[in-house]
Amino acid sequence: MNPCSSTLASFSFAKRKRDSDSFDESRSKRPKNNVFVNYLFEDIGKSFVSHLKGALTRNGFTICDHTMLPVIGGGQDESSQLLKAIEESEIYAVVLSINYPYSVRCLDELVRIMDCLHKFKRRRVFPVFFNVNPSDVRSQQGSFEEAFREHENNVDPKRVQKWRQALKEAGNDFSLEFGSDEEKFLRKTIKLLMKMQNPQELFDVEHPVGIESRARDIISALRLSDQAPSIVAVFGISGSDFDVSCFIQDIHNYEYGGRNWKVHLQNDVISCLTGNDKFMGIHNDGAGKIKRLISGQKVLLVLDDVYRFEQLQALGIHSASFGCESRIIVTTRNKHSLGNLPYTLYNISLLDTKESFELFTRLTFGKDELVDKEFVDAIADHAGGLPLVLEVWSRHFTYHERKQWPRILQTLKRIPHEDIQKKLQLSYDSLTNRAKNLFLDIACFFLRMTPNIVFKVLQDEESGFFPDIEIQYLVDKGLIRSVWNCVTLHAAILDMGRELVRQEHPDEPGKRTRLIDHRDIVRVLRDYSGTDSVRSIQLCCNGQMEEVATVQFETFRKMSGLRFIQLSSSKLEWSSSSNDDMSACFSFKHLKYLEWLYFPCKSLDNFDMGNVVVIILYESKLEKLWDGAKSLKKLRILDIRSSSSVTKTGNFNGLENLEQLLLRNCLNLEELHNSVGCLQKLVKLDVSYCLGLKRFPWKMLGKLTSLQNLKFSYCSNIMKISHEVGSRKSVVHLKSSDETFYSISDSLCQLHQQRKINLSGNTNLESIPNLPPNIKKIKASGCKRLVNLPPNISQLQNMKVLILNECMKLSSKGFIKVTELRNLRKLQMRNCNLLQVSCEIGNLVSLQHLDLSRNPFSSLPESFSNLAELNDLYLYGCSKLRLLPPLPSQLTDIDATNCWSLDVMPFDSMQKAYIFRSEVFKETFIINELSINLTEANVPEWCSYQNEGEVLSCVAPMHYDKQICGVILCAILHMDVDQDPITIHPKMHNKSKETSHDHFRIMVFSGRFCMCVMFCPFDDTELVVEAGDTVILEFDNDDDNIDDNKVSRCGMRWVYEDDVLDSKLVISMFNDDELCSSPFEDDEDFLDDSFAS
16 A cells, blocks of 8 residues: 555545634544434423434434533532533534513523534534524524513523524524425435545554645645546655545556456446446446446545556546546555546645654653653654554654663665565666666765756756656655755665665675665775676765775776765775876776865876866865866866865867866966867856966957856956956956955846846945846955945846845945835845935835844835835844834844834823824734844843743733733843844734634844844634733744753733724733732743643
8 A cells, every 4th residue: 555545545535614624633522412402391391303313313423412411520610511521522403482582581592502612623513493583593683582581681691692592593593594494404404414524444453643634735736626527646755525426446456466466456446436336247248337437426436555547447547537527536655647538636744743653652652651752753864754664663763671772773775675675666676777767876876966957967968867857756756855946765765776786786885786885885996806796885974974084096997887976074084005196097988076175196197088068176175177188078066165285277179068167276386278268158157266376368268158157356466447348248247356355347237048146245336337138146245445336237127036135334325226126025234334325215115124234324214114014124133223113013023132222112191092104003903923033131021921031821811891812921041242133933822712822923133132022823723812821932042952041931912903003012011900810820830831842
C-alpha cells in the first residue's frame, strides 16, 4: 500500500456545511452521543418524538434527552448533568411544537445548546417545526409572541432576551417542516441527520497524527460544490455523501498476480461497487461492466497506489463515465500514471517536526514512559516527516534495550532498514537504465546544486542526453524535487539511493561507481584501491572527519573513469611519491566537474580534461592557470576565487564557451590577459578584491557582447570607471563598491539592460551620474561624501529598491528628490542627517518598507497616511521624534526603539484616557495585528493586568454592555546593548473554553530596554473570550539557546468594541472596583498543562 494512502485511507469525505468546522478536534474529545433531542414532553413526547427516537436508534444513532439523564446522587446538580449531556452530543434536534415557547425548561435547554454550538466546533443544530409556522418562530409571532409576553412579566428580562436570541438563531438554521405523512417525514429526517453527522472514516488507524488537517486540503481539492465529475491525483512519496463508495488499495501489486491481473482488479472493483464481497465472476468486458454500474450514479472511488496508466485503462476510468458530482481519488507515486486524464493535483504534505515527534512517541513509548526529547528530536529530524520511516524505526527500536538505541540510530543513518529500502526501491526499479544513473548521480553528487549547474554538466548533445527532460521525469516519479532552486531528495530516498551504491561492493569501496562516505574515500585515496569503475567522488564536510588524513595524489591514475570530483575538506593532506609539485600528467578524459578546495598543484598545464564543464578551485595553490593557450571548449565556469598565489591568468583562447570567470579575492593577481576579449559568451566577470590588479583591460571589455554582470569592487589600483563600461549595453548588474573610486563615467546611462547597481562603500564618491531608465535597484550605502543623486532620478520610474544608508551629506534636499519615485517599494535612509521629512513623502504610494532610523527629525508629516501599501516602518534611534502622525491602515510593524522623546500613547487629561490617533487601530481589529517596539523598562499603567515574568493569567471582567473584540499585549525584555534582535512568540489560552491562539505575529526586540506593544484582534473561530473566562498569556522565546533574555515583565489590556471610535483607539482607565476578578493567578498548578506542546 502506498504510504501516502495509509494517510488517505483514514481521511473523511463529506460535504461540510460550515467553513469554520475544524478537523483538528482530538478523538478523545469527540461527542459521545450522535443526537440530543430538545422538545416539550407534554406536547409530543409520547407521540412524534417517541417515534423519532425509535427510528434514530434503529439506524444506529446514539441519542440523549432530558429524560435519559443518569440518576442524580447526593450533592449532584441536575443542570450540570444536562449541560454535560449537551456538550457530549454532536447534533441538536430541536423539535418546536405549539406549547414549546411556554416551557422554561425547553428554553433554558435551547440557550445551553446554542452556547455549545458556538463553544465547540463540529456541532450542528437541526430545527424541526412540528405543526408550527417557521415564520412565527423566526419573527416570534403567534403563540411564540404570547408566550414571551407572559415570560417578560415573570422572568428576568436579560434571561428572556437570551431565550429570544437562541430561538432566533436556531430558527434561522437549516430546518425541516412537518407535513401530514409522519412516516415519510421520519425517513426524511433520518436521512438529513445522517448527512449532518461528522464524516466517518474509511477505516480507522491507531495513531491518526496529522491526518485530519490533510483531509481538509483534499476535500478542498475535490471541489464538492461543483456538479461535474472530477479526478484528484494525490501525489506523494512511496511510503458530502455518495450513492456508492469504493476503496481499492495496492493497485500496483495486481500486476504481480499473473497474466489475468486486469480481470482480478476489475472483479474486485465490481465486488466493491455492488456490495457483493463473494463476487468472483470473470468478465471479458470488465471495464464495460464497471462503466454500466457507475453510469448515472454519484460515486466516490478511491484507487490506491496506481503506478501505470494501463491500470486505470483496465478499469475504464474516465470522468465522462461517471455521474454528476462523482469524485475519483487516485494516490500515486508517478504523475504519468494519469496519462491524458484531466485531474487536479494534490501534493500530500509530509509530517512536520511536531507531528513526527508525536507519532514516534505514540508508536514507541507507553503512556507513562519517560520520553528522551533530544533523542526523539533526532529521530524526527532524520525521518524527514515520512510516516513509513517512523513506523519501521519504532518497531526496530522496541526490539532492543534502551541503552543500545543511540548506536542503532547511528547505524540506521548509514544503512537504511531493509523494510524501508524495499518499499522505497519500488520507484527506482521501474526506471530506465539512463534514469537510474541520473538518479544515483544526483543522490551521490549533485544534491543541493542548482538545476542550472546540473544541466550544464550533464548535457551531452552527441549522445542525445538532455538532463532537464530526465530530471523532470524523476520529479514526476516522486524521486527528486526542487526546493529553493536546488535539486534535493527526501532523506529516506537519499539513503535508499546511497544504499544501492554501497551494495554494489559492500566491502570494496574502490570498486563501486560512486564514493560518498568519508571513511571509504580516505581508504581508497590512501590505499591506491580505486578502479576505473569509480564515476564520482564527493567529500564536502569537515565535521565528519575527526582528524587530518594523509592521502596519495597518484591514486587518481587508477580512476580514469572519473566524471565528477568534489573535494571540499580541509582535512585531506596530499602526498606524492614524485619530488615535483604533484603536477605530473593526469588524464581525466571523462571528467566534467572538478571542485577542489586547497587544490595542491601550481598550474593546470599537465591536466588532460577536454570534456570538463566546471572548474572550481577555491583557495588553491595555483600560481598560474596555464602557459599559452589551452583547449577547453566545453568549459562554462572557471572559478579560482581566493587563490592568493595566482599572479597571471594565462591565455583565454580555446575557452570560447566560457560563461563565468570568477577571480574574486586573488590578492596578487597583477593582470587579466587581453585575450579575455575573445570570450564572446562570457556573462559574468568578477575581479573584486584583486588588490594587486595594476590595470584593467577596459578596451577588451568592450568586446564582451554577452556580459551582464560585472564586479570590480575594491580594486584599489583602478581609480575610475572607464567610459568603456557604457559601451556594454548588455550589462544588467554592476557592482563597484570601493572607497578609492572618485568618479563614475557618464556613459552608465547607456547601459539600457542595467537593472542593478551597487556603489556601496565609495567614500570619495560625490555624485551619481544619469542612470539607465530601466534601473530597478540602487545600493549606495556608506557613500559619506555623496551629495548629488542622479539628475534624471525623476525618470527612473522602474525603481523598486533604493538603499542610501549612511549617506550623511544627502540630508533633506536629497530626500525630496527620492519622493518622486512613485513605484518605489523599499527605501532605506538610515543615518542620513534628515532634519525634516518632506510632506512629499505621501507621493510614494507603492512603498511597502521604510527605514528612517537614526535621523534627527522631530516629526513626520500628515501625508504619511497616504502610504497605503506600507507594512514596515523602522524609526530606531530617532531620538528627537516626539509624535507619530496618523498611520497607514496596512502597517503591521513599527520599530521605535530608542526614540527617547516619543510618546506613542499620550494621556488625554480631558477624557482621562490614552488615545491612539490613527485609523490603523480601528482597521487593525478587522484586518491585521500590529506591533510596536519602544524603549521602556516598565509596563505602562494602562495595562489592567501585569505580572513579573513571561506568564500572566486573569479572568475576563463582567461588563454586560460590552463585548471583547481584542487585546493589547505588552512585554518588557532586557537585552545586552550589542545583542542581535531576538523573537518572542505570545500565546493565549482560554482555559474555560479550552481554545488557544498562538498565531500572533512574532515580536522582534532590539535595544537594551525594549517594550513591545501588540494589538491583537480576536476572530470567531480561534479564540473567543467572554466575561468570566480564565485566560492565560505566555511569551515563549523562539530561540532555545537564549536563557538570559526572558520577558522580565508582561501586561495585558482588554479592548472592547466601543473603545474603537472615530478613527482612534481610546483606552479609558478603570477603577479597581470595576473589575470583577483578581488580576493575577500565581498558583503553579493552575498554570500547568495550559499549553499544548
